[in-house]
Amino acid sequence: xxxxxxxxxxxxxxxxxxxxxxxxxxxxxxxxxxxxxxxxxxxxxxxxxxxxxxxxxxxxxxxxxxxxxxxxxxxxxxxxxxxxxxxxxxxxxxxxxxxxxxxxxxxxxxxxxxxxxxxxxxxxxxxxxxxxxxxxxxxxxxxxxxxxxxxxxxxxxxxxxxxxxxxxxxxxxxxxxxxxxxxxxxxxxxxxxxxxxxxxxxxxxxxxxxxxxxxxxxxxxxxxxxxxxxxxxxxxxxxxxxxxxxxxxxxx
Numbered sequence: 001x002x003x004x005x006x007x008x009x010x011x012x013x014x015x016x017x018x019x020x021x022x023x024x025x026x027x028x029x030x031x032x033x034x035x036x037x038x039x040x041x042x043x044x045x046x047x048x049x050x051x052x053x054x055x056x057x058x059x060x061x062x063x064x065x066x067x068x069x070x071x072x073x074x075x076x077x078x079x080x081x082x083x084x085x086x087x088x089x090x091x092x093x094x095x096x097x098x099x100x101x102x103x104x105x106x107x108x109x110x111x112x113x114x115x116x117x118x119x120x121x122x123x124x125x126x127x128x129x130x131x132x133x134x135x136x137x138x139x140x141x142x143x144x145x146x147x148x149x150x151x152x153x154x155x156x157x158x159x160x161x162x163x164x165x166x167x168x169x170x171x172x173x174x175x176x177x178x179x180x181x182x183x184x185x186x187x188x189x190x191x192x193x194x195x196x197x198x199x200x201x202x203x204x205x206x207x208x209x210x211x212x213x214x215x216x217x218x219x220x221x222x223x224x225x226x227x228x229x230x231x232x233x234x235x236x237x238x239x240x241x242x243x244x245x246x247x248x249x250x251x252x
Contacts, residue, residue, distance in 0.1 A: 005034075005035040007038070007039050008029055012046075012050070016051045024097055027040075029094070030092050032088070032090070033088045035089075036077060040070065040077070040078040043066075043074065044074075054067055072126070076122055076184035076186075083232065084233060085108075090109040090110045091110065092107045093105075093106050093120075101176060101179075102121050102175065103120055105118060105120070118176075119176050120180055121170070123181070123184070125185050152202070153200040159187055160208065166183060167183075167212070167215045170219075170222075175222065180222060181222045182228070204234050205234040206244060208227045209234065209242055216240065216242060224236060224238040232245060
C-alpha cells in the first residue's frame with residue numbers, strides 16, 4: 001500500500017507573521033510532478049488558515065502577496081505537472097520565489113520522453129479587468145455583465161489579446177539557456193451563467209495557436225512555449241513549429 005504524500009512542513013505557531021517564512025519554504029520544496037498539485041493545495045490551505053485578513057467573509061481572496069503567487073504561478077505549475085508530465089514521479093519541480101529570471105526549475109529523470117528544458121518561466125493572462133472582477137466579486141459573490149457580446153466570448157477575445165501582449169513582452173527579455181515559457185490562460189476562474197443567449201462555440205487551441213504561430217519568429221530565445229489552461233494544453237511552440245492540441249474523436 002502506497003504511503004500518502006505528506007508535505008514536509010515545519011511546526012507552526014499559528015501566527016502568520018511568524019509562520020510566513022516556513023510556508024514560503026514549503027512552497028519551494030523540490031517535489032515530484034506526481035505530488036506537486038498536493039503541495040500547492042497544502043500551501044494554499046495553510047495560507048487561508050493562517051492569513052484570514054487576506055480572505056473576504058465570502059471566502060474570496062485578494063490576489064496579492066503569497067496568494068497572487070499561489071494562483072499565478074503555483075497552481076499553473078500544478079496543472080502543467082499533470083497535463084504535460086502526466087503526474088510522473090520521475091520529474092522533479094522546484095518553485096523559486098524571488099527576482100531571478102525564471103520561476104521554477106525542472107529535472108526530468110525519465111528514460112524516455114525527456115523534457116530538455118531546465119528552467120520554467122510562468123505567466124498568467126490577467127490584466128486590470130481581472131482584478132476589477134475580483135473586487136466586484138467580494139461583496140456579493142456575483143459579477144454581472146451587460147453587453148451586446150456574449151461575456152464568455154468577450155473574455156476569450158481579451159485573453160487572446162493578452163497572449164499577444166505577453167509574448168511581445170517576454171520576447172524582449174533574455175532568459176537562461178534551456179528556458180521554457182508557460183502561459184496559463186486562466187479562463188476558468190469564474191463559473192459563468194448566461195440568460196437569453198446560447199453559449200458561444202470557442203476554439204481555444206485554434207485562436208491561441210494562431211497568435212503563437214504569428215509570433216514564433218520572435219520567440220527563439222525559449223526552448224518551447226506552452227499555452228494551457230487547467231484542463232488542457234492548447235498549443236505548443238517547439239523546434240520552430242506550432243503544434244495545436246486536438247482531442248481525438250471517439251470511434252463510431
